[in-house]
Amino acid sequence: xxxxxxxxxxxxxxxxxxxxxxxxxxxxxxxxxxxxxxxxxxxxxxxxxxxxxxxxxxxxxxxxxxxxxxxxxxxxxxxxxxxxxxxxxxxxxxxxxxxxxxxxxxxxxxxxxxxxxxxxxxxxxxxxxxxxxxxxxxxxxxxxxxxxxxxxxxxxxxxxxxxxxxxxxxxxxxxxxxxxxxxxxxxxxxxxxxxxxxxxxxxxxxxxxxxxxxx
Amino acid sequence: xxxxxxxxxxxxxxxxxxxxxxxxxxxxxxxxxxxxxxxxxxxxxxxxxxxxxxxxxxxxxxxxxxxxxxxxxxxxxxxxxxxxxxxxxxxxxxxxxxxxxxxxxxxxxxxxxxxxxxxxxxxxxxxxxxxxxxxxxxxxxxxxxxxxxxxxxxxxxxxxxxxxxxxxxxxxxxxxxxxxxxxxxxxxxxxxxxxxxxxxxxxxxxxxxxxxxxx
Numbered sequence: 001x002x003x004x005x006x007x008x009x010x011x012x013x014x015x016x017x018x019x020x021x022x023x024x025x026x027x028x029x030x031x032x033x034x035x036x037x038x039x040x041x042x043x044x045x046x047x048x049x050x051x052x053x054x055x056x057x058x059x060x061x062x063x064x065x066x067x068x069x070x071x072x073x074x075x076x077x078x079x080x081x082x083x084x085x086x087x088x089x090x091x092x093x094x095x096x097x098x099x100x101x102x103x104x105x106x107x108x109x110x111x112x113x114x115x116x117x118x119x120x121x122x123x124x125x126x127x128x129x130x131x132x133x134x135x136x137x138x139x140x141x142x143x144x145x146x147x148x149x150x151x152x153x154x155x156x157x158x159x160x161x162x163x164x165x166x167x168x169x170x171x172x173x174x175x176x177x178x179x180x181x182x183x184x185x186x187x188x189x190x191x192x193x194x195x196x197x198x199x200x201x202x203x204x205x206x207x208x209x210x211x212x213x214x215x
Numbered sequence: 216x217x218x219x220x221x222x223x224x225x226x227x228x229x230x231x232x233x234x235x236x237x238x239x240x241x242x243x244x245x246x247x248x249x250x251x252x253x254x255x256x257x258x259x260x261x262x263x264x265x266x267x268x269x270x271x272x273x274x275x276x277x278x279x280x281x282x283x284x285x286x287x288x289x290x291x292x293x294x295x296x297x298x299x300x301x302x303x304x305x306x307x308x309x310x311x312x313x314x315x316x317x318x319x320x321x322x323x324x325x326x327x328x329x330x331x332x333x334x335x336x337x338x339x340x341x342x343x344x345x346x347x348x349x350x351x352x353x354x355x356x357x358x359x360x361x362x363x364x365x366x367x368x369x370x371x372x373x374x375x376x377x378x379x380x381x382x383x384x385x386x387x388x389x390x391x392x393x394x395x396x397x398x399x400x401x402x403x404x405x406x407x408x409x410x411x412x413x414x415x416x417x418x419x420x421x422x423x424x425x426x427x428x429x430x
Binding site for chain 2: 009010014015035036038039040041042045046047048049050051053066069070080081082083084086088090091093094095096097098100102104106108110126130133134137138140141142143144145148152170171177178180181182183184185186187188189190191192193194195196197198199200201202204205206207210213
């Protein structure tokens with residue numbers, strides 16, 4: 001399903017508006033490729049930008065935190081937040097300094113987080129997070145006990161007010177700059193999976209998600 | 216020089232405080248490894264989190280933008296901002312679900328941006344940015360003309376109120392969890408440089424910064 005939501009006053013992209021997308025599939029792809037997001041919020045001390053782990057399920061982005069943490073306390077108070085995810089894909093080398101750019105995929109989500117109050121919902125959400133990190137691992141490691149679960153808050157924000165901005169491809173120079181004798185193209189940046197590092201005290205054989213980690 | 220600045224009410228790290236650093240060398244290393252940052256700020260419409268390119272020179276983090284852009288207009292108005300940079304280095308697989316973690320290097324900077332009003336300062340800062348992206352390229356591409364320079368704002372924020380948080384290494388499980396039969400270790404994530412992609416209309420030989428891109 002690739003529905004779209006109309007841009008709001010906050011999510012309407014004005015700079016380089018031709019790079020904007022309000023399609024659900026694009027939004028989900030940007031979120032699903034990420035392990036972390038940056039969350040902006042305001043409290044009595046000012047405006048803050050905090051990185052935290054995230055995952056998606058259906059039309060929500062989820063995060064979790066310690067009950068005692070500032071992020072948890074503030075976000076569950078119902079204030080407006082802005083969640084941004086950015087993947088940097090490359091440096092774009094144009095013939096003119098001014099036309100240099102970056103290739104990227106980014107998503108911005110506006111809204112308020114809600115706390116998952118139901119214990120079963122919380123367990124399910126955390127299991128889905130683990131499934132994203134390491135498929136099948138949830139059944140292997142020790143699950144959270146009552147004390148650990150009680151100390152953890154899971155929150156989610158609806159993806160209703162969101163926008164995606166993507167730049168890809170090579171430089172776009174003006175006609176009159178095309179003969180400038182300088183290399184032009186893209187210097188790609190790629191996030192790759194490195195060779196798994198087994199804990200020195202672990203003697204277990206590597207499960208699928210470890211053996212398949214380096215793709 | 217590895218001076219340190221005392222944490223302020225904003226930068227004092229409370230969650231996992233043992234991972235915090237207020238050393239200048241750590242802060243510079245996190246910033247210099249990044250091509251982009253996320254900036255949180257507040258305007259009449261709410262709280263926003265915008266990704267943008269950044270670079271460092273001495274004790275300042277620099278950004279640039281179009282004069283007409285929202286980010287430029289708001290940040291040059293003197294409001295407080297929070298700049299965050301996060302490098303994700305790996306997923307930490309612990310024996311218990313609760314002790315899973317991520318390895319990362321992150322920096323948070325609080326303050327107000329100031330606009331570079333002097334044209335010579337602006338030219339120098341943009342040249343330093345290009346030097347970070349592609350050493351030597353500034354002398355090869357067409358420099359910004361008067362119109363392009365006039366349309367561009369360069370801003371900087373002092374690194375005086377900043378904190379760094381770094382997690383590295385393997386899982387930290389409780390003694391009673393050490394015998395759980397599950398793989399434990401780190402699944403690394405690494406940002407690498409991909410093979411340069413020359414523009415289809417470019418026939419120039421690759422300069423050093425292109426030939427040396429893939430390390």
